[in-house]
Amino acid sequence: MSLKNKLLLSLCLLTLVGCSSENDKTVLRVGHTLDTKHAVHKSLLHMAAQLEHYSDGNLTLKLYPNGQLGSEREMVELLQIGSLAMTKVSAAALESFVADMKVFSLPYIFSSRDHRWQVLQSDIGEDILASLEQAHLRGLGYFDAGSRSFYTCDEMVNSPADVEGKKIRVMNSQTAVKMISAFGGAATPISWGELYAALQQGVVDGAENNPPSYYLSRHYEICPYYSLNEHTSVPDVVVSSKHVLDSLTMQQRQWLKQAMNDAVQLQKSLWLKAETEALAAVKAAGVEVIYPDKTPFFEAVVPFHQSFNNTLVGDYLERISVSKPKAGTSNE
Incomplete structure (x- = not known):
């Protein structure tokens, strides 16, 4: 990151907190490095809409795309101190925080896309997400990042x-x-x-x-x-700050889980479409x-x-x- 961007990020940190109350609404701030045309951003927008629906407008997401808040590693570090609520990060970028994540960067461990999703949504995938706790993080779910x-x-x-x-x-x-x-x-x-x-x-x-x-x-x-x-x-992982998630009520965490599941289902279909279109292009x-x-x-x-x-x-x-x-x- 350039000196100018580091200064901008430092300024942002002076005012940014992961979770805040605005007009009796709880707002969770979410950063990622991708542009607004990407399947991940579209899926996070869907997650935001679903979360607002489930919570009757009491819990919302505010998205910061295009690396506005820094690199993947920098945003994970913001999660660790509670200055950001959530981010989308490649599992590969998480291996320097938690050793369990290394397995996803190994070549040819899955036999097919079906097998990959079978693993991610099994006890294996859940155990790897749970390992993030030791780094003051919580894994909310996986997004498809293809091969x-x-x-x-x-x-x-x-x-x-x-x-x-x-x-x-x-x-x-x-x-x-x-x-x-x-x-x-x-x-x-x-x-x-x-x-x-x-x-x-x-x-x-x-x-x-x-x-x-x-x-x-x-x-x-x-x-x-x-x-x-x-x-x-290597899958993408939607990660939250343990500090921020622990500050939510049990009901709010349930709404967030429902919205995350909805986003995962949409992202799966958007990703397949994006792969086909990209190869054709x-x-x-x-x-x-x-x-x-x-x-x-x-x-x-x-x-x-x-x-x-x-x-x-x-x-x-x-x-x-x-x-x-x-x-x-x-x-x-």
């Missing part, structure tokens, strides 16, 4: 051999860094807002992300090769899109998975593996 794949500027990634030696932008996640190393690449953590310029200037050779992010960021203008190897499926813009054989990618990360044996993350991996649908069952 992350490689896009590059100069040549297509057909196999791990094509990643070797390439500088690939990743999120600020040590697990993501190690994953790229497993493929033979040089992982380079760069903030999302700085990535377009980094690609343009050749600081990195490519990046990895889901179709809507690749499209909305306009990274396809610089990186016209998109290889849908779908190495990770980048193809129309001249991007070469391929679906490579995933087997070499699977094989390249087996030692990486094994490195988590006899650890907390390894225990989660085992539980997720056991939950995979049996052969012959219907999957996407």
Whole structure:
């Protein structure tokens, strides 16, 4: 973040509190880094409307999109001190706060979208959300963030051999860094807002992300090769401040839970639509899109998975593996 933005954020903190009363209404302030066209923002708007409906206008959300309140990490830190009520954050960004979240950044842990949602909405997903308590956070639910794949500027990634030696932008996640190393690449953590310029200037050779992010960021203008190897499926997490949530009544927390469930259902459908539209748009813009054989990618990360044996993350991996649908069952 630039010095100017840090100063603006500091000024904001002088007046911002996560929860306030305005005209006998309780207002929860919610920040996120995405633009207002994104499925996440639309779903949070739906959540706000549903919450106002359930509470008869007594509990409302006020949204701050486009990174107005800082980066994902900075907003999580605001939650920890109660200066912000809620945010949407990638599970990868939470692993530096709670180790349990590392499991979501591991490659190829889900066999399908159905399997992913089965895990997220099971005791496994609930246990991982509950682990956020130790960081003075509360996990409210998961949003779909699709699967992350490689896009590059100069040549297509057909196999791990094509990643070797390439500088690939990743999120600020040590697990993501190690994953790229497993493929033979040089992982380079760069903030999302700085990535377009980094690609343009050749600081990195490519990046990895889901179709809507690749499209909305306009990274396809610089990186016209998109290889849908779908190495990770890192969910988004809607997180609240423990301080703020504890200040609400039991009834208010129930309203919030209902509104969150409604938002999750809408976001699922919006995400699928956004993925389809994004892929169609980048193809129309001249991007070469391929679906490579995933087997070499699977094989390249087996030692990486094994490195988590006899650890907390390894225990989660085992539980997720056991939950995979049996052969012959219907999957996407």
